[in-house]
Amino acid sequence: MSSYSRATDxxxxxxxxxxxxxxxxxxxxxxxxxxxxxxxxxxxIFWTGVHFWAGTLVLGLSVLRLLWRLWAGAPAEIENNxxxxxxxxxxxxxxYVFIFAQPLLGMxxxxxxxxxxxxxxxxxxxxxxxxxxxxxxxxxxxxxLLGNVFYWVIGLHALAAIAHHVIFKDRALKRMI
Ligand code: HEM
Ligand code: HEM
Numbered sequence: 001m002s003s004y005s006r007a008t009d010x011x012x013x014x015x016x017x018x019x020x021x022x023x024x025x026x027x028x029x030x031x032x033x034x035x036x037x038x039x040x041x042x043x044x045i046f047w048t049g050v051h052f053w054a055g056t057l058v059l060g061l062s063v064l065r066l067l068w069r070l071w072a073g074a075p076a077e078i079e080n081n082x083x084x085x086x087x088x089x090x091x092x093x094x095x096y097v098f099i100f101a102q103p104l105l106g107m108x109x110x111x112x113x114x115x116x117x118x119x120x121x122x123x124x125x126x127x128x129x130x131x132x133x134x135x136x137x138x139x140x141x142x143x144x145l146l147g148n149v150f151y152w153v154i155g156l157h158a159l160a161a162i163a164h165h166v167i168f169k170d171r172a173l174k175r176m177i
Contacts, residue, residue: 010175012072018065019176022058022099026154029054030147049120052106056119059103066096078164078172091157098150105143112136 011019032051037043079085107117107128114131118124129135164172 009075009171011075012068014068015065015072015074016176018061018068022061022065025054025058025061026099029058030151033147046120052110052117053119055103055106056117058099059107062096062099062103065099075175078170088160091153091160094153095150095157098146098153102143102146102150105139105146109136109139109143112139 029051032047032054035043036047036051077085077088079088110117111127111129112132112135116125116127161173161176164170165174
């Protein structure tokens with residue numbers, strides 16, 4: 001039997017892996033920023049390295065995740081209330097945009113500041129754009145704004161999943177585990 005079946009009420013194993021791996025890496029990127037410490041400290045260098053790594057892995061996994069989503073599809077929607085279905089779709093679309101846009105903004109910000117993105121503890125470093133003193137503060141503001149807004153979007157998305165499990169008692173959360 002083909003693995004492409006909309007009749008199964010579950011996300012596929014790769015989809016589940018991508019969802020939770022990206023969640024953990026996004027959480028790590030946020031944590032690293034929260035605890036990085038003062039400018040010039042060893043702690044700041046270490047946690048900035050972790051931040052760059054986590055964000056870069058988010059972008060890489062997001063490309064694979066999107067390709068897999070296009071290949072394998074997703075199980076049928078659970079929501080039968082039109083407004084809730086709309087909100088769920090809007091949140092999922094926004095989360096997909098976020099996992100691409102946020103790491104890219106971070107990389108472009110670093111490059112616009114005249115530095116390559118260097119992945120700590122390896123020799124890997126790359127440059128997407130050249131130094132740009134006008135773009136840098138705009139990219140920085142966009143990275144900061146998106147970072148702040150998505151604390152809330154991610155929180156509401158997680159609350160919705162928990163509400164499905166605890167209040168509506170349906171399979172929404174179980175089929176992503
Ligand atoms: C999903 C991935 C990412 C998330 C959730 C994220 C989130 C954040 C947040 C919340 C901040 C703090 C903004 C503030 O209030 O000052 C920040 C700062 C920063 N991020 Fe990211 N980021 C991600 C990926 C990246 C990547 C891939 C890079 C570069 C390779 C990067 C580079 C930076 C830099 C350099 C800062 C410090 C800006 C400053 O203090 O001047 N980020 N990020
Ligand atoms: C960085 C954090 C997160 C991101 C970026 C994210 C992203 C997404 C995206 C894009 C989808 C749609 C999947 C698709 O149709 O391909 C989704 C579905 C889902 N997420 Fe998250 N998510 C995050 C955190 C969480 C957390 C913390 C929970 C649970 C507490 C959660 C539970 C779920 C569930 C249950 C679904 C399936 C919803 C359904 O079938 O209608 N997510 N997530």
